[in-house]
Amino acid sequence: MRFSFTSVVGFAAATQALNILITNDDGAFTSNIRELYKAVKAYGHNAWIVASATDMSGQGGRAVFSTEKNLTTDSEFGFIKAGAPAFGQDPIDPNIFYYNGTPATMVFLALDYVLPKYANLSTVDLVLSGPNFGLNLGPFLYTISGTIGATYAAVERGIPAIAYSATYSVQTPYTWTNKSTAAGLQDPAVITGRLAANLAQSFITKAAGKRILPLGYGVNVNIPYITSFTNNSCVNPPYVLTRMTNGAIVDKAVYNPTTGLFRYGDLVADGVNQCINGDCSLPGETLVVNGGCQSAVSFFTVDYDAPSPKQCGNTTDILTLIPPAVNLWNSTSKVGGLGANSTVTSPSNGTNTTPSSVSTASARSSSTGVSSSTPTSGGQTMKAPVVVAAFLASLYMF
Helix, strand or coil, X not given: CCCCHHHHHHHHHHCCCCEEEEECCCCCCEHHHXXXXXXXXXXXXXXXXXXXXXXXXXXXXXXXXXXXXXXXXXXXXXXCCCCCECEEECCCXXXXXXXXXXXXXXXXXXXXXXXXXXXXCCCCCEEEEEEEECCCCHHHHXXXXXXHHHHHHHHHCCCCEEEEEECCXXXXXXXXXXXXXXXXXXXXXXXXXXXXXXXXXXXXHHHCCCCCCCCCEEEEXXXXXXXXXXXXXXXXXXXXXXXXXXXXXXXXXXXXXXXXXXXXXXXXXCHHHCCCCCCCCCCEHHHHHHCCCCEEEEEEECCCCCCCCCCCCCCCCHHHCCCCCEECXXXXXXXXXXXXXXXXXXXXXXXXCCCCCCCCCCCCCCCCCCCCEEECCCCCEEECXXXXXXXXXXXXXX
């Protein structure tokens, strides 16, 4: 069945419009967060962005507030200039706010100041963080990631929250998002935003007007490399239910005798992979994402106490929480995260499709390799990610 934009709008109007806060650790002016924002709004929800003025990757759950009333340097990509207030609204969209602080601080600022003052809201129904540029796999990166830090800050405040991280890690401003790639497909940022919004909508639909997640629960999502710059081999990865442990890495110190310097390396350690809580039969999110074109969906709680000999009786079976968009790892017929009959083919007229306007046409492949630059929405060009070594070195951006 082919859906027109009119039918999508009608569907959105028929569903309950939720109040959703969107944040990240890469900054308010990056492409991924803006595409998620557009995709969430296309589902008919009320959405606000409250995010940092600059890149705040790797901050974990730290709450750092600005000690200056004004920005001392330009915001990321120069959208807001030095000397402007450290807190302010986007020059174009009044539902988008920036602040010079850490990701967890964005959640507190939104809940305690921005939303009460500018939206007359005391809370929101859901917090979405990301999609991050770079993966955040396993418990070690859970503690480091600002993307996840904002998520568990929201969960600790009693709000259901989902963290999204994506393999594609070349951080770009939202004005660089391509209307069409060299392969005739949507920009990876557009597809990533659609994937994230579609999963959130699947949770919302399953909740049917009730609380989206149990109190104290959150979700960590990792999305594989979206190949739409060059081909359609991975443009609709299925969501797979996973756990954080099993194949997870921690850091180790690596000494270079030539330079006399240290750097970090990866170590699959026993401690971080010991299954103590949850379903030990689930595959690890690290193994699932690194194993092919699949997205990992892991549930977590913010109760970090060790389990008692007899587990508490108020735990929740996560199998009862997964929405239709999430597949069991051993399913023989996994459905892509955008839906079984979705398309990421760019329209021939060169305008962006709304993320929820889904049709049954399959994604169009192309034998054309990606060029050194591709057209952007502003009539400019952006450099396509063709340097494999640089890409691999930047996969984990926290």
